[in-house]
Each structure stands twice: as structure tokens, then as C-alpha cells.
Amino acid sequence: MTPASQLDATFTALADPTRRAILARLALGEASVTELAQPFAMSQPAISKHLKMLERAGLISRGRDAQRRPCRLEAQPLAEANDWLERYRQLWEANFQRLDALLDEMKAQAKAVTDKNQGKNQGE
Amino acid sequence: MTPASQLDATFTALADPTRRAILARLALGEASVTELAQPFAMSQPAISKHLKMLERAGLISRGRDAQRRPCRLEAQPLAEANDWLERYRQLWEANFQRLDALLDEMKAQAKAVTDKNQGKNQGE
DNA sequence: ATATTATATAACTAAATGGATATGTTCGAT
DNA sequence: ATCGAACATATCCATTTAGTTATATAATAT
Numbered sequence: 001m002t003p004a005s006q007l008d009a010t011f012t013a014l015a016d017p018t019r020r021a022i023l024a025r026l027a028l029g030e031a032s033v034t035e036l037a038q039p040f041a042m043s044q045p046a047i048s049k050h051l052k053m054l055e056r057a058g059l060i061s062r063g064r065d066a067q068r069r070p071c072r073l074e075a076q077p078l079a080e081a082n083d084w085l086e087r088y089r090q091l092w093e094a095n096f097q098r099l100d101a102l103l104d105e106m107k108a109q110a111k112a113v114t115d116k117n118q119g120k121n122q123g124e
Numbered sequence: 125m126t127p128a129s130q131l132d133a134t135f136t137a138l139a140d141p142t143r144r145a146i147l148a149r150l151a152l153g154e155a156s157v158t159e160l161a162q163p164f165a166m167s168q169p170a171i172s173k174h175l176k177m178l179e180r181a182g183l184i185s186r187g188r189d190a191q192r193r194p195c196r197l198e199a200q201p202l203a204e205a206n207d208w209l210e211r212y213r214q215l216w217e218a219n220f221q222r223l224d225a226l227l228d229e230m231k232a233q234a235k236a237v238t239d240k241n242q243g244k245n246q247g248e
Numbered sequence: 249a250t251a252t253t254a255t256a257t258a259a260c261t262a263a264a265t266g267g268a269t270a271t272g273t274t275c276g277a278t
Numbered sequence: 279a280t281c282g283a284a285c286a287t288a289t290c291c292a293t294t295t296a297g298t299t300a301t302a303t304a305a306t307a308t
Contacts, residue, residue, distance in 0.1 A: 004141045015135035016266085017128045020208070027215035033285060046267055048286060053265090067275050067284040075216035082213055084144070085206040091151035092199035140296085157255060170297055172256060177295090191254040191305050 001058075003080070009057035010081045018042065019050050023073065026060060032068040125182075127204075133181035134205045142166070143174050147197065150184060156192040 001009070013019050022036050037047040051071060054060045058077045062069045125133070137143050146160050161171040175195060178184045182201045186193045 004144075007144065008139055008141060011135050011139035012265095014208075015132055015139055017132060018266090020128075020131065024212060027212050034283090042266095043268065044285075045269085045287080049266075052286090069285065073216060075213075078209065078216060079213070082206075082209040084138075085202065085209060088148060088151050089199075089203070089206055092197060092202060136295095142296090158253090166296095167298065168255075169257080169299085173296075176256090191252095193255065 006058070006077060007081060007084060010059065010077045013054055013057045013059055014081065016050065018047075019054060022047075022050060022054065022071075023059065023078075026071060026073040030063075030070045030072045032065075032070055034068075036071065130182070130201055131205060131208060134183065134201045137178055137181045137183050138205065140174070142171075143178060146171075146174060146178065146195075147183065147202075150195060150197040154187075154194045154196045156189075156194055158192075160195065 014023075018040060021039070025031060025036060025039075033044070033047060033051065036051070037044050040047065051060065051062075054071075055062065058074055060071045061074055062071050064070075138147075142164060145163070149155060149160060149163075157168070157171060157175065160175070161168050164171065175184065175186075178195075179186065182198055184195045185198050186195050188194075
């Protein structure tokens with residue numbers, strides 16, 4: 001799987017609130033399909049489909065315990081999604097800082113104009 | 125917009141490689157629609173649709189400069205997605221540590237059995 | 249006024265998603 | 279051998295997505 005398509009699959013998986021809840025639950029430890037389904041007002045096959053998507057995306061893997069198919073988190077792809085966001089967060093913050101700096105500059109200039117026109121500082 | 129559906133929209137937006145590339149480009153600063161479209165082998169309306177999704181998800185906003193509609197990043201929803209992942213990363217890592225601890229324990233036990241059976245330590 | 253540039257909207261298509269119900273399959277229990 | 283539990287698969291449906299081409303709108307340039 002190409003890195004891009006891995007990210008596609010990971011973010012697609014994260015786009016559904018049911019799947020995010022399942023992942024959140026699995027962050028606490030393994031769970032069977034029935035256990036995972038229990039909180040949701042949704043049929044068991046619907047949950048199985050979500051789990052299949054999560055498995056194809058590599059976000060979970062499954063074992064075997066009698067009839068149970070315990071699911072567990074696979075953290076790697078999630079870490080990559082996290083990395084993607086982290087990598088750009090720096091730039092977004094830098095952008096924010098530039099914007100902040102610009103606003104400060106505009107504000108200072110406006111104030112300077114006011115001061116000049118009025119000959120005194122009336123605050124803001 | 126509920127926090128969950130904001131995350132839905134954000135992760136849905138991030139699930140497409142074209143949109144991720146657009147966001148990556150915008151992390152460097154504002155850009156017009158044409159500029160954003162230029163790297164892609166895709167029609168202009170296709171890009172406009174991607175931008176519309178990004179805008180509806182609150183990930184970008186648009187200004188006006190003559191005929192241009194410059195797009196700029198809105199970092200807030202991305203920060204929330206980042207937070208979601210960060211929040212669970214801790215737990216995933218904790219899981220890893222538990223797994224490591226378990227493996228260490230099993231290995232130690234296996235070694236103890238070996239030692240007991242053979243009366244000496246042959247290493248591993 | 250008209251032509252050009254930049255962008256948006258409409259209408260259409262194919263494929264993917266998210267759900268349902270119905271039916272298989274697998275494995276332990278009786 | 280059969281029953282029940284846990285889970286998967288099949289089929290169906292409505293909606294969304296991602297792209298297309300064709301056309302409309304908005305603002306500038308001539």
C-alpha cells in the first residue's frame with residue numbers, strides 16, 4: 001500500500017463516528033465483536049462491516065478465541081495519520097503567528113494615526 | 125455543528141489525497157483556485173468541488189481579490205482532529221507498553237522453565 | 249459594449265458508503 | 279448429532295463521492 005493510500009484508508013476510517021468510538025474502545029484493550037457492538041443502536045452486521053473496513057485499513061487485527069474474534073488496535077497507521085497532522089501543525093501555527101503579527105502591526109499603525117491626529121492617546 | 129460531526133467532516137476532508145495536497149499547499153500561504161488546481165490532472169470544476177467540501181468542513185475560508193477567490197487555511201478544525209488523535213495516542217502507546225511487558229514476562233517465564241529443566245542457563 | 253479571465257453551478261455517471269434483513273458458517277455445549 | 283452463540287456473508291436500498299462536460303456568473307481589460 002502506498003503511503004498516500006494508507007492515509008486515505010486511515011482518514012476514511014476515522015471519518016465515521018461509530019468507527020472512532022470502536023477505536024476509542026479498543027484503546028482500552030481487546031474486545032469481541034459483540035462487546036464492541038453493544039453500545040450502538042445498530043445491527044451486528046453493520047458493526048461487522050465497520051470492523052472489516054478497520055481491518056482492511058490495517059487499524060485493527062483479529063485473533064481467535066473459541067467463537068469469539070477478539071479485535072485489537074494496530075497503532076502504526078494511526079501514528080502515521082498523527083504524524084501527517086503534526087507535520088503540518090507547525091506550519092499552521094507559523095501561519096497563525098504571521099497573521100497575529102500582521103494584526104498587531106495594523107493595530108499599532110491605526111493607533112499611531114489616531115495619536116497623531118488627536119495629539120494624545122485615548123486607549124482602545 | 126456538534127463536535128462529533130465536525131470531526132466527521134474534518135476526517136472526511138482529509139481522506140482524499142487531492143484535498144490533503146491542497147491543505148498542504150495552503151499551509152504555505154494563500155492561493156487562488158487556479159493556482160491550487162495547477163498541479164492536478166483534473167478539471168477546474170473538480171477542484172472547485174473539493175474546495176467547496178473543504179469550506180463546508182470549515183478547513184478553509186475564501187476572500188475576494190478581483191476575479192480571484194483566494195483560499196486560506198482555517199487551522200482550528202485541524203487542530204481538533206490533531207487533538208483527537210493525540211488524546212488516544214497516549215492510550216495506544218500505553219497498550220504497546222502493556223504488550224511489551226507481557227512479552228517480557230512470557231519470555232522470562234519460558235526461560236525460567238528452561239533453566240529449571242536443564243539445571244543451567246544456556247542463554248537465548 | 250464586448251471579450252477574457254477566474255470561478256461557480258448544473259446535470260450526468262460510476263463507484264463507494266452505511267444501513268437493513270436474511271442466511272451461512274464455526275465452534276463449544278448438551 | 280444437534281443446538282445455540284458468535285460472527286460473517288449476501289443481497290438490497292438510499293445517499294454520498296468524485297469525476298466528467300457544458301454553461302453561467304463576476305470582474306477586469308479593451
